[in-house]
Amino acid sequence: MAYSEDYRQMILSKLEEGDSFRKLAAEYQLSPVTIQRWKKNPKRKQRVFLPLKIDNQKLIEDVATYPDSYQA
Template sequence: MSYSEHFRRKILAKLEEGYSIRAVAAQFEINKNTIVEWKKRIEIK
């Protein structure tokens, strides 16, 4: 499944607010590994 840029930014903003990857994944019903990959991409840039 492909997620929009807006959705990815929303997820990453939740992490910035201090929520755990596990909590955000559960809230938005996505795999936590997906979030980890998005986070890695941001950190590399």
Template sequence: MAYSLDMRQRALDLLEEGKSKTEISRMLGASRTSILRWEKRALRGELAAIYPKKRGGFRVDDEKLKAYVALNPDAYQAEIAEAIRAKENTVCRALKRLKISRKKRHRSTENGTNKGETII
């Protein structure tokens, strides 16, 4: 939880009046470390709370993905991701969303015989 800007400013005003950080922390209910951090931020001119920037999920251009898969049907997921500049798991989810199957048939059987074939 972030403290309000008013409370931060009040703590800095009390510091300027000569109160100690311990006294201010008891009065306002904020930790001494928070007050020290606010003081440092105020010197830099950044008193407001710093929140991490939210970013949306990466969207793959569906048409570009479909075109690449059509031209390169045997490409591995890592190759597709590199070609369209995305991460592998993003490509995986996009392929599922577009209902494009990536299963590949084995080119040879285990022992070289068909299932129903009998050996003489």
């Protein structure tokens, strides 16, 4: 589950105010390790989605270039 940057900043600001990792983890039902990771890197990771299918034009070119190859 991905949390918004606003939510992360709110929890990190409470951490800076003096709350402990354990208290925040119990209050917001998070893992203390998650909060520690947010402290190291508060920005969300960008997910990279790779295409699941081969482009038709590239497939046609590959078959034309290597007609005897086994296409799995």
